[in-house]
């Protein structure tokens with residue numbers, strides 16, 4: 001059974017990051033949640049990045065805003081796939097600073113960056129990564145995607 005670590009730079013990121021927690025819980029995937037700040041707790045970030053893969057974690061979701069260095073720095077320290085969530089935080093100018101800080105990684109150190117405040121998609125992507133080698137989780141994703149289709153078809157019918 002896979003496990004996802006969801007970390008964020010500040011408690012103020014939690015309202016956005018909660019979407020990742022919620023969808024992973026809906027998929028019955030174990031999550032561990034913590035605040036890890038690249039700038040305010042660099043030693044904790046280093047320890048987390050170096051050791052996450054030794055603690056049974058399969059995927060890391062990291063959210064941060066403004067000068068959002070957490071996802072990239074954790075990706076530099078960890079062999080695990082890192083999904084970055086740019087957060088439109090109080091110190092962000094317009095969100096682009098968060099997006100570009102997470103998106104524009106140098107060659108060799110990928111961060112799978114989702115949309116601004118796109119924590120739900122980060123959770124789904126983490127589940128899909130785990131589902132690539134776990135049929136039960138993959139079937140959960142197949143059912144979820146079917147439910148998206150059903151919702152659109154129902155909405156279409158409602159308009160008729």
Ligand code: RP5
Pocket residue numbers: 008009010011012013037039063064065066067068087089090091
């Ligand atoms: C970033 O600064 C955090 O990830 C957060 O998005 C932003 C603001 O943090 P607080 O000042 O609200 O703690 O490092």
